[in-house]
Amino acid sequence: xxxxxxxxxxxxxxxxxxxxxxxxxxxxxxxxxxxxxxxxxxxxxxxxxxxxxxxxxxxxxxxxxxxxxxxxxxxxxxxxxxxxxxxxxxxxxxxxxxxxxxxxxxxxxxxxxxxxxxxxxxxxxxxxxxxxxxxxxxxxxxxxxxxxxxxxxxxxxxxxxxxxxxxxxxxxxxxxxxxxxxxxxxxxxxxxxxxxxxxxxxxxxxxxxxxxxxxxxxxxxxxxxxxxxxxxxxxxxxxxxxxxxxxxxxxxxxxxxxxxxxxxxxxxxxx
Numbered sequence: 151x152x153x154x155x156x157x158x159x160x161x162x163x164x165x166x167x168x169x170x171x172x173x174x175x176x177x178x179x180x181x182x183x184x185x186x187x188x189x190x191x192x193x194x195x196x197x198x199x200x201x202x203x204x205x206x207x208x209x210x211x212x213x214x215x216x217x218x219x220x221x222x223x224x225x226x227x228x229x230x231x232x233x234x235x236x237x238x239x240x241x242x243x244x245x246x247x248x249x250x251x252x253x254x255x256x257x258x259x260x261x262x263x264x265x266x267x268x269x270x271x272x273x274x275x276x277x278x279x280x281x282x283x284x285x286x287x288x289x290x291x292x293x294x295x296x297x298x299x300x301x302x303x304x305x306x307x308x309x310x311x312x313x314x315x316x317x318x319x320x321x322x323x324x325x326x327x328x329x330x331x332x333x334x335x336x337x338x339x340x341x342x343x344x345x346x347x348x349x350x351x352x353x354x355x356x357x358x359x360x361x362x363x364x365x366x367x368x369x370x371x372x373x374x375x376x377x378x379x380x381x382x383x384x385x386x387x388x389x390x391x392x393x394x395x396x397x398x399x400x401x402x403x404x405x406x407x408x409x410x411x412x413x414x415x416x417x418x419x420x421x
Contacts, residue, residue: 151178151272154236154263155320155327157279158255159339161248166396167346168239169248170339171255173263173276174331174366175234181327184231188326191223202322203329205336221333225362228330235334235366236262239342239400240384241393252281253291254384257300260311262379266368267313274313277320279328292317337363345403346396360407367409375410383411387419 156173176184192203197220201209208217238255245251260276267274278292294301295317299310322328337359343349344356368380383401388394398415405411414420 152274153178154274154276155331157331157335158252159335163242163248165243167242168342169242169251170239170335171252171259172235172237172335173259177232180231185326187227188224195220204322204332222362224330224333229365234368237381238384244393258382260295261300264311264313266379273315275315276317280319280321357407360409364409375412378413381411383413389417
């Protein structure tokens with residue numbers, strides 16, 4: 151059994167920036183060990199047991215450096231226990247609205263999780279960070295993920311997610327794992343935004359964050375780089391040259407910091 155804890159980041163629409171949806175895959179056989187390891191990190195750092203750990207804000211008694219060290223320790227522990235990060239990014243300029251983009255992100259990440267489970271020969275459970283979208287469409291959306299699967303794929307009208315046994319809600323404070331995915335995606339958001347906003351004063355931190363996150367991504371030997379199952383730029387075909395340049399610039403920036411993604415940035419259908 152594998153668990154997929156999901157969350158979003160950069161939901162607010164800003165031209166030239168990317169919405170991020172992602173999930174952290176955790177082997178249920180190692181989940182208790184990982185949870186206890188995070189317990190130990192919190193106790194060693196003297197984090198109050200009631201504090202809900204996220205990318206921001208940190209505990210009131212922590213310095214900026216102390217909080218960075220705490221988050222780094224949590225991510226490195228996730229790497230140690232074999233956690234994997236599955237990510238979907240879409241330019242806000244292309245997305246019709248944030249709610250629909252988030253639902254598309256759920257589709258993509260869950261689909262990739264199902265494919266990954268084929269390789270792991272086991273079932274999975276999806277836990278979505280609870281939110282309310284317009285018209286509360288998320289309830290029906292998750293029910294459809296279980297009963298039908300994913301609709302409207304370019305190569306199939308619908309595809310059942312046969313390896314996933316359920317779709318449920320989670321929240322920070324109910325487990326260490328929502329905190330973990332929030333920190334991972336928050337770190338990725340910080341790095342991507344530093345690039346998108348040309349914030350040179352944050353570039354050193356951005357590159358360091360990428361180097362810390364990179365081991366969480368899935369690779370499929372013998373192919374080099376990070377599998378598209380683990381990091382997908384959406385859409386896969388980008389007709390506008392102006393937008394294509396933004397995606398290519400992001401891909402190049404990530405690669406320059408050690409996060410080499412396999413997916414090509416193209417205006418042509420390759421599937």
